[in-house]
Amino acid sequence: MSVPRDQRIDAINHVLLEIAEGNFQHLAPVSDNFDEIDAIASGINMLSEELRDTVISRNYLNSVLRGIVDMLIIFDKNFKMKQVNHKVCELLEQSESYFVNQPINILFDGRKARFIKELKENVRNNEHLYNIETSFKMPRSGKLPVALSLSTLRINRAINGYVLIAKYLKQILLTSYALLQRNEELKSLIYRVSHDLKGPLASMLGLFQVIEQTEIDHQDLQYYVSLIKQSADKLNTTLTGLLEIGITDRTKIDVQKFDIAQVISDIIDSFANYPNRDQVKVTLEADSPVMFTSSEKLFRSILQNLVENGIKYYNPRNDTSFLRISAKNARGGIDLVVKDNGEGMDKTVLDRAFDMFFRGNQSSAGSGLGLFIVKTNVEKLGGDLKVKSKPKEGTEVRIYLPSLDKF
């Protein structure tokens, strides 16, 4: 029994609506009549298949384009833009529709007509052009310095379009600068690690030699052993710091909710037997509990280093030395203030205080890594840090850490 005409048309309508929704799985039924309605159904089915392939290809292309870090523009053979990637829209501050079907000229200042003409001629003659430094016109004002690479796209040897890759020059310069800085840090790290490990090691070796080559009594031996222990402690401090940097650098941030007041109290307690701890009055001003979502491990490390510095660099000339810590929820995160009336730092020292292996003075007992670790961890947690310090007056460190509950 043949299906009534109205039902066949309804079925075709249904498939058309599905196609309009981007659903290409449905097929319009084709009967054994081989009539005009079947012909339409057949045509729609083939069209749906072609569209599905086009959509899949386009989605794939879009995902590739999104992954490209440089600006990428595809032109047709008349140098009209057919596709731009996200980076173009981001850097030139325009939507994709602003560019599509527009001529190449809208990318440039009106005075560059000759340059554009030469660019077109050169790419037609040479197939590929590399690293041509120029600038794109910004929509409102200003220029975007770029290095262009342009190539032809061919189908059966005939030019069918062009692909342009534009590197944002400022970004390249910034990347090179950051890379240079990292190189400098690395050089400094190697130098300082060698120096900091070699010093105590040489001292230990010298002491062992003295013990070996000299007849010494028990009392002297005890003295030499205590010196060896001092060197070993120094080595241990340096290696612990380095290990902490390594762990911070490599580990993924493990986010949890914790009471920062409790964590700070624990840290203060852990310094109970620290040298000169009894000389410094350590206080915590915080509501309890102060719940906060972040990496407890990195937070602990920040506080551990700041409390240690506060005690280690207390000012013995003060009648009362203090280290005051306050923590409160604010601005979708926490504001943390660590203030002491210790030795403090002058501007020269302060400017470099957060550098790796920097010590305020040569007699300093620290590893020179404490504040570097603090800074690294604060950055890793997306926060910011400010320091005020004056010699003999003390230091105030203000840290803001955002809550990572949406992390």
Place this chain on the structure above:
Amino acid sequence: MESVNQYYTATLTDSVIQVQYRQISHISIRDARTIVVDRIRYFQDRQFPVLIKRAKIKSIDKTARDFLFDTQFGLKNIKAIAFIEFSAVDQILLKFIFHQHTPRIPHRTFRNENDALAWLYLYR
């Protein structure tokens, strides 16, 4: 000379291969491969014009269309191809295929067989 399989009967007459499809409602890529492999095996490497007679085909997969109308595969050893349009469905199928998968050999549709053969004789 005649080749017969589950899909068609192909006869070589006056140096033109005439293909009469059986009633197949749908051609998939698997069907397309068998159709082409059988034809090439039977007629070997000789080249002929081909006439596709009345065929009650409702649909051909996109992958099958790509394969059948590629000179490396479905159109291999075919000098020219003519189709007899029998129904409105044939018309749509062929129009669509000629537009989307344009064969890179001479190709035409006809309403009657004699006109088609007269045209194909030009390519013997």
